[in-house]
Amino acid sequence: MNKVFDSNQATFQKDVIQRSYETPVLVDFWAPWCGPCRMLGPVLERMANEPNSSFVLAKVNSDHNQQLSMQYGVRGIPNVKAFVNGRLVDEFVGAQPESMVRQFVQRLPQAKGAAAPAKSSAQTAPAASPAARLEQGRALLKQGKGCEAVTALNNFPASPEAQSAKKLQPLAHYLCNASLGKLDGTSDNDNTYRQAADAIRRRDYATGLYQLLTVVNQDKSYRHGEAQNVMLGVFELLGESDSLTQAYRQSLAL
Structure with missing residues (x-):
């Protein structure tokens, strides 16, 4: 699977939410006219493609996906949001230096894999305390x-x-x-x-x-x-x- 890919409103659930149960997913909300985006984007892409990279990178053009950007509270770009186990766990705004981006990635929790199987009816009886x-x-x-x-x-x-x-x-x-x-x-x-x-x-x-x-x-x-x-x-x-x-x-x- 590609470690850097484009995502949009229609594919976000599969690209980001579902995949984040397997590995952390960084979402880069960007736009072609954004100068800082052009500075940060190559840094993120290079890090994602490193052999020992711990995350994959989804690129979302905020101009083409305005509803998605609104849903996730994007107010300025570049806006990088990290998803792990189906949830937004951290984010930053602006073109950060590579050292800061690496620290950001190192702080992320790791995905726990597929969701736990459903419990039997006996296991879902109310607990005691x-x-x-x-x-x-x-x-x-x-x-x-x-x-x-x-x-x-x-x-x-x-x-x-x-x-x-x-x-x-x-x-x-x-x-x-x-x-x-x-x-x-x-x-x-x-x-x-x-x-x-x-x-x-x-x-x-x-x-x-x-x-x-x-x-x-x-x-x-x-x-x-x-x-x-x-x-x-x-x-x-x-x-x-x-x-x-x-x-x-x-x-x-x-």
Whole structure:
């Protein structure tokens, strides 16, 4: 497989999200008119093609992929974003010297390989302690197993973990309803809401959050505020330090 390749809106899921479970993927958002992009691009390409390189490089022309750039919060180019295990884990903006780029790459976690196989029904029974139940719920949500996550997170006992479980419950019910075909409706918002669930189930959180925010911006009372609560559930799943959480929490507050 090529270690340097072009990617776009249509192929990003396969090129970047799925491949990042095998190896870290750096995405270079650039444009032909951008001088700093022409300085940084060859550095990234040379590093990616080195025999012992630990990453592959996806090149995204931001002029030709404006929606994709918006989804990932690209505000200036060059913008290099690193994906590992389906998630955006780090980024930098501007033409950095090669030494800084190498330090950036060295800090990246390594991909863990293919996603863990689905557990049997016996293995997805609620764990005993609140902490174990919460972690079980998180793991099931990351596998896209909403109905099993509902079982782990509902009727949660009073504990320090209860607040986190409460925030995750709307997301669990949402993914469960999506898998059961219960997200009905024929409006544009209904269609976008279903598409967001599909994206989240395959761990494409950026697309899912972008689509959920689109629904909220169109109708803040959609399904009695359910879309907003689902977004808050995704924030809880990703963690407050995640760049997607920070960007979309700010957008949700506007």
